[in-house]
Amino acid sequence: MRAHEAGALHADGYGGPPQWLPYPGDVNALLPQLWPVSARRENGRLNVGGVDMVALAQEFGTPAYVIDELDFRQRAAAFRDDFSAPFKARGGGVDVYYAGKAFLCTQVARWVMDEGLMLDVCSGGELAVAQRVGFPGERVEMHGNNKSAAEIEAALAYGVGRIVADSFDEIARIAAIARDRGVVAPVMLRITVGVEAHTHEYIATAHEDQKFGFSLNSGQAERAVQAVLAEPDAMQLVGLHSHIGSQIFDVAGFEVAAARLLRLHAHIAERYGQVLEHLDLGGGFGIAYTSENTPATAADLGAGMAAIVERECAAAGVAMPRISIEPGRAIVGSSTFTLYEVGTVKEVDLDGGMRRRYVSVDGGMSDNVRTALYGADYSCTTVNRESQAGPALARVVGKHCESGDIVVMDEYLPADLHPGDLLAVPGTGAYCRALSNQYNHIPRPPVVAVRDGNARVIVRRESVEDILALDVD
Structure with a gap:
């Protein structure tokens, strides 16, 4: 398992990218095998099921599971x-x-x-x-x-x-x-x-x-x-x-x-x-x-x-x-992906003159524990724009109080990624919502279905009130 409770520096693959991760010719390109068949970029923005993902995020919030x-x-x-x-x-x-x-x-x-x-x-x-x-x-x-x-x-x-x-x-x-x-x-x-x-x-x-x-x-x-x-x-x-x-x-x-x-x-x-x-x-x-x-x-x-x-x-x-x-x-699995909003981008110095870029999103191991649990690999891409900047190796992490709270271990993302950008992680249909949790009292995301240009909630977002309703005073 590559995620480690003592922190990312203890994980396998510490340092550069894994051998299987190619340097992208186009950091904005979608790999078809990772996405629902309807996924495409329109004016630089991700569109799935005929629905613009920026508009979907504005209407339903992030994080959110989206299923075609x-x-x-x-x-x-x-x-x-x-x-x-x-x-x-x-x-x-x-x-x-x-x-x-x-x-x-x-x-x-x-x-x-x-x-x-x-x-x-x-x-x-x-x-x-x-x-x-x-x-x-x-x-x-x-x-x-x-x-x-x-x-x-x-x-x-x-x-x-x-x-x-x-x-x-x-x-x-x-x-x-x-x-x-x-x-x-x-x-x-x-x-x-x-x-x-x-x-x-x-x-x-x-x-x-x-x-x-x-x-x-x-x-x-x-x-x-x-x-x-x-x-x-x-x-x-x-x-x-x-x-x-x-x-x-x-x-x-x-x-x-x-x-x-x-x-x-x-x-x-x-x-x-x-x-x-x-x-x-x-x-x-x-x-x-x-x-x-x-x-x-x-x-x-x-x-x-x-x-x-x-x-x-x-x-x-x-x-x-x-x-x-x-x-x-x-x-x-591939019918579904997760939308996140970037909150912080941080560069840290590693041994040997290397640097690690950490991209923190508004979800994490509460909506996808598989990376921490199995060392599962994921990919991700920007949603809200097409960048003209070159690729930069990044690690996408969550907002939980856990060093192993990693969503995507290694991915090339635009070098100009900044807070407020939207990211999508494909392949999250299986076991992510099923294994979701309320760590740090963070409510679980909704599941939004898209089809023929329409989006609708099929599992609503959990609220803090839902979590507190279980407490017996």
Whole structure:
């Protein structure tokens, strides 16, 4: 992790720019892969969804998350259609579950529902969002590694399509609640397949030493199968699930995961006479945060994974089950960016005659904690004007009382950047609002949707009164 609680001088990369960050020929240029497809400069100012961002900042204030509705819908449709097409050509089917943990609010849930996707939720709160908009229960998957009795009861009462069981305690809890309600719970088992995708250790989720799922290598997975099958009046085993990590750019890891899951799938059919309908390969598809990243398209991911599943099914001697995937970041991540206003620009002297330029904005780790938490990289650009000055290496930081409060570790920004300028950080749709907090009692920003030249608030800005309303005097 490059952010360090003892201060920026302790971080990796101290000194000059990282090797992957190129010196820009035009400091005002937008890299298309980082932005919603509608993003462009008009008279030097950033325009997205037909809306001028300077005008949006004046109307709604900063910081603010801005989401391009049509871009979100187009990315959702690409997984629904382009990803699924190679499976359909092979006689298989795909269910696309939008991973609500990336970012969820009632309006986004409606967009997901409109586009014909399923919805993956992992808490009672996320399930409540689905309920509020009338999301069909059979299109909802309930996830989470420690679901409470109340959450399981709510899921069964709502008639969710499946509950992903994560532990033996949870299997027993689901069975007991289902019996009390007189229903049969549709259950999938989350299997730890021993595949570790190339990602940060905090978001890698398929190696053995972690909290999720039943280990395949230790025999836990088969014991979990037996535990569910032993309760036919309370649970129905409908499939197997795995998730190998996040921010993944190729399908190589899915190949090993699919092979191991399908061997278990075939074993269950042969030994227990249960042909499971579903195989969930999870999500974790990456997006471009910087020029270093080159994400695959939904069509390319679908073609690669369909070929893998077809080949591994043939090797295991089983028919192709219905495949599920869970994109979240890959749909909402690049559809959204964060607007900030510059408050201060400060130059500090470093060892060896070097200098660091710190650009402080009016947000920070309260609206994007990922840089401090994961050492995540971001890019940014000016919004309100096109500069004629040359590039200057800068570090964009927040306003919180924390040395690790860094938004963008390294970026070339105009040398004439000054207080009052507006900056936009792309790729903040996934996990930024979801992980937001009230550090230093700073209210969380609004989410503003843009489309066809119109802007509207879909999550209002939090107020100090909202924060104080929780205090009990």
